[in-house]
Amino acid sequence: MNIVVLVKLVPDTYSERKLSDTDHTLDRDSADAVLDEINERAVEEALQLKEAHGGEVTALCVGPDRAVDAVRKALQMGADKAVHVSDAALHGSDVITTAKVLAKAVGTIDGVDLVIAGNEASDGRAGAVPAILAELLGLPQLTHANKVTVEGDTITVERATDDGVLHLQATLPALVSVSEKINEPRYPSFKGIMAAKKKPITTLTVADLGLDPAGVGLSGAWTAVLEAAPKPPRTAGERVEDNGDGGTKIAEYLVGQKLI
Amino acid sequence: MSEVLVLVEHVDGEVKKATFELLSAARRLGEPAAVVVGAVGTASKVKDALARYGATKVYVAESDDAVNYLVTPKVDALATLAGRVSPAAVLISASLEGKEVAGRVAVRIDSGLLVDVVDVERSGDDVVGTQSIFGGGFVVKSKVSTGTPVITVRPGAVEAEAAEAVATEETVELPAVDPARATRITSREPAVAGDRPELTEASVVVSGGRGVGSAENFAVVERLADALGGAVGASRAAVDSGYYPHQFQVGQTGKTVSPQLYIALGISGAIQHRAGMQTAKTIVAVNKDAEAPIFEIADFGVVGDLFQVAPQLTEEVTKRRG
Numbered sequence: 001m002n003i004v005v006l007v008k009l010v011p012d013t014y015s016e017r018k019l020s021d022t023d024h025t026l027d028r029d030s031a032d033a034v035l036d037e038i039n040e041r042a043v044e045e046a047l048q049l050k051e052a053h054g055g056e057v058t059a060l061c062v063g064p065d066r067a068v069d070a071v072r073k074a075l076q077m078g079a080d081k082a083v084h085v086s087d088a089a090l091h092g093s094d095v096i097t098t099a100k101v102l103a104k105a106v107g108t109i110d111g112v113d114l115v116i117a118g119n120e121a122s123d124g125r126a127g128a129v130p131a132i133l134a135e136l137l138g139l140p141q142l143t144h145a146n147k148v149t150v151e152g153d154t155i156t157v158e159r160a161t162d163d164g165v166l167h168l169q170a171t172l173p174a175l176v177s178v179s180e181k182i183n184e185p186r187y188p189s190f191k192g193i194m195a196a197k198k199k200p201i202t203t204l205t206v207a208d209l210g211l212d213p214a215g216v217g218l219s220g221a222w223t224a225v226l227e228a229a230p231k232p233p234r235t236a237g238e239r240v241e242d243n244g245d246g247g248t249k250i251a252e253y254l255v256g257q258k259l260i
Numbered sequence: 261m262s263e264v265l266v267l268v269e270h271v272d273g274e275v276k277k278a279t280f281e282l283l284s285a286a287r288r289l290g291e292p293a294a295v296v297v298g299a300v301g302t303a304s305k306v307k308d309a310l311a312r313y314g315a316t317k318v319y320v321a322e323s324d325d326a327v328n329y330l331v332t333p334k335v336d337a338l339a340t341l342a343g344r345v346s347p348a349a350v351l352i353s354a355s356l357e358g359k360e361v362a363g364r365v366a367v368r369i370d371s372g373l374l375v376d377v378v379d380v381e382r383s384g385d386d387v388v389g390t391q392s393i394f395g396g397g398f399v400v401k402s403k404v405s406t407g408t409p410v411i412t413v414r415p416g417a418v419e420a421e422a423a424e425a426v427a428t429e430e431t432v433e434l435p436a437v438d439p440a441r442a443t444r445i446t447s448r449e450p451a452v453a454g455d456r457p458e459l460t461e462a463s464v465v466v467s468g469g470r471g472v473g474s475a476e477n478f479a480v481v482e483r484l485a486d487a488l489g490g491a492v493g494a495s496r497a498a499v500d501s502g503y504y505p506h507q508f509q510v511g512q513t514g515k516t517v518s519p520q521l522y523i524a525l526g527i528s529g530a531i532q533h534r535a536g537m538q539t540a541k542t543i544v545a546v547n548k549d550a551e552a553p554i555f556e557i558a559d560f561g562v563v564g565d566l567f568q569v570a571p572q573l574t575e576e577v578t579k580r581r582g
C-alpha cells in the first residue's frame with residue numbers, strides 16, 4: 001500500500017504569535033516551529049498501516065525551506081522518502097491554495113492508495129484542508145478518524161464527533177485525517193535518525209508542479225484582508241482573596257453583571 | 261435583495277441553535293434561505309422554526325443518500341443552489357463538519373472562503389467577515405475577492421434573534437452518488453445526549469483544570485454548571501489526567517467556546533487554553549495561586565480554594581434562582 005502523509009511545520013504555540021505588519025500574513029519567523037503534534041500521529045498511522053500491509057510511506061510537505069525539519073522528523077520516524085514543495089511564491093497562501101498545491105504534489109507520486117493528514121493544523125485552525133484535498137483529488141473523505149482499518153481495497157474508519165461515532169466505509173484510493181485520539185506517535189530511534197540521513201527528499205517548486213506562481217500565495221488568494229490589528233489585551237478585572245466568602249462575592253458580581 | 265444560503269444543522273427534527281445564529285447573521289446580508297439536507301420528512305419538522313428566525317425560503321434536499329453519505333450530499337446541495345440562485349453568501353456553522361462542507365463548496369464553486377468568523381456585515385457590495393485569531397490576540401477583517409463568499413461562523417459568536425417570516429418550500433434534486441468518491445456511513449452510535457447544553461452552544465461554561473484533582477471531584481464543577489444551566493468544560497491537563505472525557509476539552513486542540521460567562525476552576529490559564537475561551541464575554545476564575553496567568557484575563561477572580569469557593573457559589577446561585 002502506497003501512503004502519502006502530509007506534514008507541516010507550525011509555529012510553536014509556546015512562543016508569542018504575531019501577524020507580520022507589512023502584509024498581514026502569519027509571521028512564521030517570529031515563532032519557533034515544531035512538527036505539529038497531530039502530524040506525528042498521521043505519520044504514526046501511516047507507519048502502522050505499512051507495517052501491516054507493506055508498501056511505502058512518502059512524507060509530503062508544503063512550506064518554507066526550514067520546514068525541511070518537519071520532513072526530516074517524519075523520515076526519522078520511519079517514512080521512506082519525502083517530497084517538499086518550497087517556493088517563495090507560496091508565501092501568504094490561503095487554505096484553498098494550500099490544498100491545490102498539495103493536490104498537485106500528491107499527483108507527482110505514483111500509485112497512491114491512501115493520503116493521511118492530521119485533522120486540524122493549530123496555526124490556521126481551518127480544519128478544512130483534508131476535506132478540500134479530497135474534493136480536489138476526487139477521493140472519498142474519511143476524516144476525524146479515531147480508528148482506521150484496511151482490508152483489501154475497503155477502508156473503514158471510526159469518525160468521532162460531538163454527535164457520536166460514525167462508522168465510515170469507502171473504497172481505496174481514499175483520504176483519511178486522523179484525530180488526537182488515534183495513537184501515540186513513536187519517538188525516532190537512533191537507528192531511525194541515522195537512516196533518515198540517506199533517505200531521498202525531492203524538492204519541488206510551484207512551477208515544477210505546473211502551477212502559475214502568480215496564482216498562488218498572497219496575490220492568488222481569493223480572500224483579501226482589509227484590516228488587521230492586535231486586539232487590545234483583555235485586562236485583568238477585579239481580584240479578591242477568599243476569606244470564606246469567595247463564592248458569595250462571585251455571586252454578587254454575577255448579579256451586578258445581570259448574569260444571574 | 262439576493263438570497264443568503266444557510267446550511268441547517270438538525271438532529272432528530274430539532275434545529276440547532278447555531279443555525280438560528282446563522283439566520284440572524286444572514287438577515288444583515290440579504291434574504292435568508294435555509295437549506296435542509298436530510299431524511300425524507302425532515303423539512304416539514306423544521307420549517308416553522310426556521311421561519312421564526314427569518315427564513316423566507318426553505319430548500320429541501322431529502323433522500324436516503326442524503327443521510328447515508330458523509331459531507332458530500334450537503335456540498336452537492338449547496339453547490340447546486342449556488343449555481344441556481346447566485347446567492348450573496350453561503351453561511352455554514354464552523355462546526356467540525358461545517359468547516360469541511362464549506363471548504364469543499366468553496367472549491368467546487370470557485371469561490372473564496374472565510375473561516376471561523378465571529379461577525380459578518382455588509383459594506384457596500386462586499387460581505388466582510390471578522391475573525392479573531394491566535395486565541396483572540398488579533399482581530400482581522402477580510403472579504404472574499406473571488407466568487408460567492410463561503411463563510412463559516414463560530415457558534416455562539418452572533419446572537420440568535422427571532423424575526424417571524426413566511427417561508428416557501430422548494431425541492432433540490434441531489435445528483436447520483438459516485439461510489440468511487442463518496443464515503444458511506446454504515447452505522448451511527450449517537451452520543452448519549454445529557455441534560456446539559458452542548459459545550460460550543462452553551463451561554464455558560466464552567467471548566468475544571470488539574471486543580472480539580474480527580475474524576476470524582478469533577479462533581480464540584482458539574483454541580484456549579486448545573487446550577488447555572490451551563491455546560492462543563494475541561495483543560496487538557498484535566499483530560500490527560502483522566503478526570504474528564506476528551507470531547508469536553510477547551511483550547512487550541514479542543515473546542516473553541518464563546519459563552520456569555522466562562523468560569524475557570526483550578527485552571528492556570530496557559531496560552532493554549534486561552535486560545536479556546538478568550539472570546540467569552542465575561543471570565544471568572546478561581547485559583548489558589550495569586551500569580552496564575554488566568555487572572556490576567558479574568559474579569560473577576562478569587563484567589564482561593566475551589567473546593568471552598570465553588571460549592572458556596574453553587575449554593576448562592578441555587579438560592580437566587582429559587
Ligand SMILES: Cc1cc2nc3c(=O)[nH]c(=O)nc-3n(C[C@H](O)[C@H](O)[C@H](O)COP(=O)(O)OP(=O)(O)OC[C@H]3O[C@@H](n4cnc5c(N)ncnc54)[C@H](O)[C@@H]3O)c2cc1C
Binds near residue numbers: 470
Ligand atoms: C500543542 C499543545 C496544545 C495544547 N492544547 C491545549 C488545549 O486545547 N487546552 C488546554 O487546556 N491545554 C492545552 N495545552 C496544554 C497547556 O499548555 C497547559 O498544560 C494546560 O492548559 C494546563 O492545564 P491546567 O491549567 O488545568 O493545569 P495546570 O497548569 O497544572 O494548572 C492547575 C492550576 O490549578 C490550581 N489549583 C490547584 N489546586 C487548586 C485548588 N484546590 N483550588 C484552586 N486552584 C487550584 C493551581 O494553582 C494551578 O494554577 C496544549 C499544549 C500544547 C503544547
